[in-house]
Amino acid sequence: MELIRYVVGRILLLANFLTRPKPVIRGQVEQAKIDAAMSGMSLYQFRACPFCVKVRRHLRRRSLNIELRDARDNIEIKNELVREGGKHMVPCLRIETDAKNIRWLYESDDICAFLDSELDRLKSA
Numbered sequence: 001m002e003l004i005r006y007v008v009g010r011i012l013l014l015a016n017f018l019t020r021p022k023p024v025i026r027g028q029v030e031q032a033k034i035d036a037a038m039s040g041m042s043l044y045q046f047r048a049c050p051f052c053v054k055v056r057r058h059l060r061r062r063s064l065n066i067e068l069r070d071a072r073d074n075i076e077i078k079n080e081l082v083r084e085g086g087k088h089m090v091p092c093l094r095i096e097t098d099a100k101n102i103r104w105l106y107e108s109d110d111i112c113a114f115l116d117s118e119l120d121r122l123k124s125a
């Protein structure tokens with residue numbers, strides 16, 4: 001079972017690499033504004049999880065520079081996700097607006113929708 005999962009994971013990563021989306025190109029000022037707004041976010045993920053690949057493709061397509069955290073092989077990150085997020089499920093987006101205001105967002109579709117709404121908000125700000 002572990003072997004099958006490993007092989008399927010490698011195929012997924014290869015397919016993802018071969019069909020990776022083209023990142024949007026923005027002006028420096030606009031990209032810096034987006035980078036700053038997203039600097040408090042990090043994505044807890046597994047490298048070969050299809051839902052994580054979906055979110056990473058979304059990040060790439062929209063040129064969102066969000067830190068990736070390996071919640072599979074890094075035990076500290078895994079424990080942090082369970083302790084603070086509430087469960088060991090990935091992808092999960094940690095959104096820190098300030099030290100007292102941290103939100104953990106699960107579900108790949110919800111993460112993608114949240115990021116798009118943030119981009120819309122920044123565009124109209």
Ligand SMILES: N[C@@H](CCC(=O)N[C@@H](CS)C(=O)NCC(=O)O)C(=O)O
Nearest residue numbers: 049050051088089090091107108109
């Ligand atoms: N509906 C969720 C599904 C996420 C999911 O099933 N993730 C799996 C990895 S592919 C997971 O976290 N499993 C828990 C574990 O492996 O401990 C989404 O779209 O994000």
